[in-house]
Amino acid sequence: MKLQVLHSIVLLLSSSTLLQALTIPASGSFERRGEVSQVGVEILNVERRVPKGGSKPPKPTKSSSPPPPPVTNNPPPPPPPPPATSKPPPPPVTSNPPPPPPVTSNPPPPAPSSSKIQPAPSSSKSSPVSVPSSSQKSASSTSVAFSSSTSSSGSVSSSASVISSGTLTGTPSATQSSTSSVSSIASSVKPLPFTWKPQPTVAFDVCKLPGFECLPDGEPDYESWETEYSGEGSAPFENSTQLTKRQDFDRTYSVDFPGNPIMLGSKDYFTAGQLYVKKPSLTKVIADYATNNIRRHLVKIFDRYPADRPATSGNGRYATEHIVELQTIQKFIYAVTGTKPKLGKNLVQMSTIVDSTWFQNWMREDVQAKIATRPNIWSGYNPVKQPDGTINDLLFEALGSQDNVEDFAICELGINSFKAKLWSGSDPVVTKDWQKMAIEAADGSIPASEHLSQLRTAMAVYDYMMKPEIVARMQNAIANVKTELGKDNILHLTTTATNPNGDEPKDKNGQAVDLGELWIEYMDKHLNRFKTDGKAWIDKQIKHALPLYQAELKRLEKADADMKAEKNIANSQQRQAAVNTRVTKANQLITQHNNLNTALTAADNKLKQVEATYNAAKAQVAAAPKNQQKAVKVQVSFQAKQTAWTKAKKDYWVAKVAANKKAREVIALRPDFLPPYLKQARADFAQLRNFQKVLPTLDVPKAE
Numbered sequence: 001m002k003l004q005v006l007h008s009i010v011l012l013l014s015s016s017t018l019l020q021a022l023t024i025p026a027s028g029s030f031e032r033r034g035e036v037s038q039v040g041v042e043i044l045n046v047e048r049r050v051p052k053g054g055s056k057p058p059k060p061t062k063s064s065s066p067p068p069p070p071v072t073n074n075p076p077p078p079p080p081p082p083p084a085t086s087k088p089p090p091p092p093v094t095s096n097p098p099p100p101p102p103v104t105s106n107p108p109p110p111a112p113s114s115s116k117i118q119p120a121p122s123s124s125k126s127s128p129v130s131v132p133s134s135s136q137k138s139a140s141s142t143s144v145a146f147s148s149s150t151s152s153s154g155s156v157s158s159s160a161s162v163i164s165s166g167t168l169t170g171t172p173s174a175t176q177s178s179t180s181s182v183s184s185i186a187s188s189v190k191p192l193p194f195t196w197k198p199q200p201t202v203a204f205d206v207c208k209l210p211g212f213e214c215l216p217d218g219e220p221d222y223e224s225w226e227t228e229y230s231g232e233g234s235a236p237f238e239n240s241t242q243l244t245k246r247q248d249f250d251r252t253y254s255v256d257f258p259g260n261p262i263m264l265g266s267k268d269y270f271t272a273g274q275l276y277v278k279k280p281s282l283t284k285v286i287a288d289y290a291t292n293n294i295r296r297h298l299v300k301i302f303d304r305y306p307a308d309r310p311a312t313s314g315n316g317r318y319a320t321e322h323i324v325e326l327q328t329i330q331k332f333i334y335a336v337t338g339t340k341p342k343l344g345k346n347l348v349q350m351s352t353i354v355d356s357t358w359f360q361n362w363m364r365e366d367v368q369a370k371i372a373t374r375p376n377i378w379s380g381y382n383p384v385k386q387p388d389g390t391i392n393d394l395l396f397e398a399l400g401s402q403d404n405v406e407d408f409a410i411c412e413l414g415i416n417s418f419k420a421k422l423w424s425g426s427d428p429v430v431t432k433d434w435q436k437m438a439i440e441a442a443d444g445s446i447p448a449s450e451h452l453s454q455l456r457t458a459m460a461v462y463d464y465m466m467k468p469e470i471v472a473r474m475q476n477a478i479a480n481v482k483t484e485l486g487k488d489n490i491l492h493l494t495t496t497a498t499n500p501n502g503d504e505p506k507d508k509n510g511q512a513v514d515l516g517e518l519w520i521e522y523m524d525k526h527l528n529r530f531k532t533d534g535k536a537w538i539d540k541q542i543k544h545a546l547p548l549y550q551a552e553l554k555r556l557e558k559a560d561a562d563m564k565a566e567k568n569i570a571n572s573q574q575r576q577a578a579v580n581t582r583v584t585k586a587n588q589l590i591t592q593h594n595n596l597n598t599a600l601t602a603a604d605n606k607l608k609q610v611e612a613t614y615n616a617a618k619a620q621v622a623a624a625p626k627n628q629q630k631a632v633k634v635q636v637s638f639q640a641k642q643t644a645w646t647k648a649k650k651d652y653w654v655a656k657v658a659a660n661k662k663a664r665e666v667i668a669l670r671p672d673f674l675p676p677y678l679k680q681a682r683a684d685f686a687q688l689r690n691f692q693k694v695l696p697t698l699d700v701p702k703a704e
Contacts, residue, residue, distance in 0.1 A: 203292060285303075324399055344425070371493070531699065
């Protein structure tokens, strides 16, 4: 009987245990659902920053009951039969829970889940990437980016090529979180293959623009510079006049009268490095930007070379400036005789047209014997190094020489070069190239500073022209030329045995004219055209760029809004799907960027090599005497080296544009990096607006 009772108790206890096992809720499945939901939230936050060191995993919550058994797809096996015994088994003890698992710095991986809300995997070609080591960061920083630091040779250094001070490299610190869910997710977000930093506030050196080269110190203007390439093949600029340089002139200018062209020639003068050394008592007038800031176009006159200004590409930073450009004498003769230049047209229409015969007869005629006794001599006239023998010599002496140095200024190279272009009636940068650059700046292919710096330089030309020191020197040079062309001096110099009363220039009706007065008329009209045409070019470029910058700004703002909206998606699966789509696309773009960056590094290395060769050739030419420089250019294959350098600059530019544009696409998909970049885009757009507001205030002085 006792044996039967014991057997019944055992069976009852076994049945109770089995019933309890079958009726416990599937808490393991619930926790997985909760874990999936938590993963969805954490993925959204994976690109946020957390304090250094990450966060510790949460400790397990204490419970009064043991952890439930794991749930599997197979039902639990039946309990084994109880061992034969004469005593009933003790009841199970549940008052003390099992000890919690030890807390470690490396938490166990999350439980696997079949949910589709798992983060999208990386590209099949790349394994998950963690935050790079210091050596890896150094290697990745060679990727070129939106802002470019330049090497001493003038090309962009690959080691300093970054998207815009190495502040943020690779993935943000939030990807280093030690929580199990974030740890596995962070590996699917590739680190940026470039270093992002704010766009530089220092303006870009316009002398490094592709297809553009600043005038070297000692070269007064582009037209005369181009003539130096005669006999060496095509000049480096379109529409070269291809004139042969006269050995007795520093620079030559041809006036192409039909059937009887004449050659004008300027006088030698001191370079920026020589002027104040050769003439130490001369008042120093050094024109440069008041600040290096890209947002400021204003010019300041210094009495010494500012120490905080970087040298420009291979040419120093400054040039000796003829405020009245040497080409002006040639342009005046074309305009006052109504002669159409071989290239282009007369930019100034005169009230009176003078018979060109007078210039053909007298500009190069030897009048040296009469020069010292001419009735009007301007203050400071004393041509010792290069004595005057012709009216041509007198006019160019009036504009400046090694003897007449009072009206020179030293000017920053970019401002000087843009002024030379605008003064001659040319666009400072070829319009189609500049407008293409506006597109590239707007979409992130190049730093906006490289585009805005050109507008800044063009506007600086006009601020420079209105500085009192510059106005005084310009008007003094104009007055000197007026003196030499005045009626009294001309009659004195042209008096001969056959012309006892002198040979006055005459208009088409045979009436005598005063060339000095016509010179002032020309200069006033020329200065007005210099202002109106230049401002029209600037206005046109601003109006072209504004809608491009605005459209890109709106695109970036939409991308930013879309990423913020991801957090507001109520359905966790849909929210996670949106994040996965974006991260996957960004990772694919990073892979594409790496390929483009390889091509960019090769182009950068090529540019450095070619530029070093070109600079060495320039140094050889500069070291030669003036009358031997043309021969030295042929000897060192100067033209070929310059052509190779120009091509290498353009090839580098193309490669940089491609890599930077892809980097911008990546940033637009990264909520951790887009906000500061968006702030920069707003500032660039505002800068264009500001230039537009300032434009009407630009002006030039009167001739006298």
